[in-house]
Amino acid sequence: MKKYLSLILAALMVLALLTGCANTPAESADPEPSSTATIAEPPESAEPVEPAEPVEIVIWHENNETIAGTIQEQLSDIPGVTVKLERKEQMSDALKMVGNDPEAAPDMYLFAHDKIGVYAAMGILAPITEFVSADAFADIMPMAVDATTYKGEQYSIPIYFETLLFMYNKALMDAPPATTDELLELMKSGTTADSYVFVEQHSTSYNSAPWIQGFGGYILNSDAAPGLGTQEFQDALAYHKQFIQYQPSDGEYNTVTTLFTEGKAASTIGGPWLVPDLNAAGLDLGISAMPTLPNGEPLKPFSGVQGIQVLKHAAADKPDAVKAVLEGLLRPEVGIALANIANSAPVNLKAYDDPDVAANEMIMVMRDIAANVVPMPNIPEMDVMWTVTDNLLAAVNKNGEDIKTTCEAAQAEALEQIAAMQ
Template identity: 30%
Template sequence: MRRRTLGITAVSAAALGAAAACGSDDGGSDNETTEEFSGELVIWADETRTPVLKEFVKDFESTVGVKVTVEEHVETLREDFLTAAEQGQGPDIVVGAHDWSGQFAADGVIAPITLSADQQAALSEAAVKAFTVDGNLYGVAYALENLGLIRNTDLAPEAPATFEELIAAGQAAATDEVLTMEVGVDGNAYSAYPLFSSFGGYLFKDDGTGTLDPTDVGVDSPGGIAAFEKFAELGAAGVLKTTIDATNTIPFFVDGKTAFMISGPWALTDVQGAGLNYEVTAIPGFEGQGPASPFLGVQGFYVSQTAANAVFAQEFVTNYVLTEDLQLKLAEAGGRLPALTAAAEAFSEGNADVQGFAAAGENAVPMPNIPAMNAVWEPFGRAQADAVDGVSTGEAAATTAAQAIRDAVAG
């Protein structure tokens, strides 16, 4: 039987596996050919996901008969991919956050992905929306994550219903800090967003369909200004501090220096290692205001526009990534809620931590994936830090940040 390289035809994983494994015509015509892939599929991922994926791709290799190489990129994965893709190089697949999709799509470095109606229905609606840009799907989601409130139940037995109750309980615990939440000298828009959103603040106006208008900036909207004024108030009261940053938010909580911490699933390894009694619940909104809505982060797989092996890349992301078994294994390794609804339900059962973060994410909004979001982080963070430190009033901080964002978006 003659062998040749697979042509540009999308086929199922089962069919590919059968083709690769076929070694005889077994009653077929001598003119039949077996389609066999020659080459390898290259995936780039960060230092957290690379070890996990190296184990998981073995199933794909054995089923489809394709060698898969997973390469680790520390800290600069996004930049490395952009640089390589713009030169027509790089991997077939890159694993990353959904908020990269806007820039990637605008730069033309990723390919659209087609999922069937059933495949889309099997995923969290938010997960599909997160990877959608201008009506096109550019990534296949495997995990969801958001911030929540982690509480030391020995120091604060009851979950607070409002942020005011949190402050009161934190003060009553008589610890060094009322709360640890990343702020830092440069501020932190990601951590601040749940509190910002409780007052009705928004970054870019949503038209109701999930499409964001980069020209409609809401940082200095009435709700945005009210939120920054609250940042200033909380800073003056010592509840928020620019001395609390990524280096000490978790350690202070683990060391019992605070009863409350706003953080994500990544914090639980240290919390559990310390043997603390704790509970994960929703971040409470402010009294008389809306719920605290954290950003929803979605992790997924992109296919490079210049993928050398595009057929197998599409096969991997559309069929292999969307299996309950793989999503559960990734969830177990990373502690994030699977994007597949069936896998999420199975993973959540009997898991109080996952249920807690899921409850905290009920009002979560996908982090904006439009390129204009790149203009938000620095001015928003700087304004938050200035408000917390009392360098400027809340209104002045919000106004300054909003104008800086508008100027950057306008180019």
């Protein structure tokens, strides 16, 4: 008896294990091959017919629900199409795994532009110029169009952009410094054991980029050539290092944000995503243009353009619905709603004509800064550059290693890593 009982239990255990491999009804293939034809062409028969089921377009995102909800709301009036934004954790990894599987992948996804090259090279993205003409981008910031173009093809409808801003606490700093030299003087005279004039994540690629790019340097150019060994890059590091000695040595996100939020640092460079928490903390927040470097150029941060990209299978299976959604996303109302509800800076220039958007201090500063931002490279090679550059910056800024030697070693390492990608 015991023998049979243990056999049954063992069989049940294996069954339970294998059940996880089965498709859930939600994941199973759409029984309708495509209902787009039904939408595009009314039936010829005079017989009354049931109205066609709306085509569902699923858009994955890893964003906050306010932004996703606003986009979904803005796309709710497209006839014959139901747009559903679904949050997906670890979305970029999930897309790599299932991007070409119509049963598991979404139809589109909302993400920053910097992964476009990776997904396009993998072959899961469809160029959107199949659906929207180049003229439709006339009102979009040129920076955003460049950011979302890979190998001459447009792969995204850009919606809003993010970049770093100079933020200051008006209670601790009367006016923002116009130049970085002025900022350095303030740091020298005002930094004490428990309060700082300026704090930043000084040793990460993203946050050091404004200094490097302001000096005319680059981390990776459009030809996939690393620039860690260039003179401009080394000059930027040497100049930037002067500021680091008056900041917390770890330069971590949590440390920097906490110091600024708690009023222990008078200014910082941070992203717009910090603003809601800073306002909630009751900080008298000022946002200004970036200070200029001794060469007369402002700090030039990276920009991340958030947009909607279309997966190949959806472009092939639901072309009409995809086209309708993309056209809907190009309307300035989407950017206006996101600016007013989620404080996001639209890339559609027409959105800035809206009086509420024009009255938003942070968004207007971002519009002005947009002329001097550098879109993050969207080529696949950038994936290895973040780590190599972070290691280089930490070695120089935190461990005091020689700039020239470390930069040259990092350049060699970057070339080696890029070669290893092939």
